[in-house]
Amino acid sequence: QVQLVESGGGLVQPGGSLRLSCAASESINRFYGMGWYRQAPGKQREHVASITRAGSIGYADSVKGRFTIARDNAKNTVYLQMNSLKPEDTAAYYCRADEAINVYWGHGIQVAVSS
Numbered sequence: 001q002v003q004l005v006e007s008g009g010g011l012v013q014p015g016g017s018l019r020l021s022c023a024a025s026e027s028i029n030r031f032y033g034m035g036w037y038r039q040a041p042g043k044q045r046e047h048v049a050s051i052t053r054a055g056s057i058g059y060a061d062s063v064k065g066r067f068t069i070a071r072d073n074a075k076n077t078v079y080l081q082m083n084s085l086k087p088e089d090t091a092a093y094y095c096r097a098d099e100a101i102n103v104y105w106g107h108g109i110q111v112a113v114s115s
Contacts, residue, residue, distance in 0.1 A: 002026050004095045004106035011112045012085055020080040022095030022106060028076050029053060031097040036069065036080045038091035038111075045094070049080060062088075085113045 003025040012018055020036065028034060035050030049059045049069040057069060068081040078095065090113050095106035 002097060002102075002104040004097060004104055006093065006095050006106045006109040009093065009109035009111045011114065013115050014086060014113055016085050016113070017081070017083045018085065018111060020082065020093055020095075020109065020111070022078045022080075024076045024078075024097060026076065027073070028071060028078060028097070029073060031099055033098045034071070034078045035096050035098075036078075037094045037096055038089075039094070039108075040088075040091040043091075048093070050096075051078065082111070085111075087113050089113050 005023045006020060008018060008020040033050055033052040036048040037045050038048050039045040047060055048063055049067055051057050051069050051071055059067060066084045071078045091111060092108040093111050094108045097104045
């Protein structure tokens with residue numbers, strides 16, 4: 001079974017930065033795409049950023065200009081660099097990997113932005 005393990009979360013002040021990592025148990029090249037989603041308490045899970053096998057990248061409007069998704073195929077890892085963090089970025093962040101018929105999720109990692 002594919003496993004995705006997130007790391008790098010924590011508590012930061014507004015304006016601060018964090019880098020999330022998603023380490024996959026398989027070559028990330030097997031996936032059509034990988035991405036980051038987040039879910040705040042009482043809200044639905046939403047797309048944050050994604051990158052396809054072909055290299056296409058997409059961001060939610062709310063994070064454009066602040067977040068950057070990247071990958072390191074040799075490390076089977078996808079990153080989410082988060083800069084200029086805002087309190088509204090507070091959420092559990094989940095890594096997702098997509099195959100043709102399967103979707104895999106990490107267990108999530110907490111990001112809290114507060115002073």
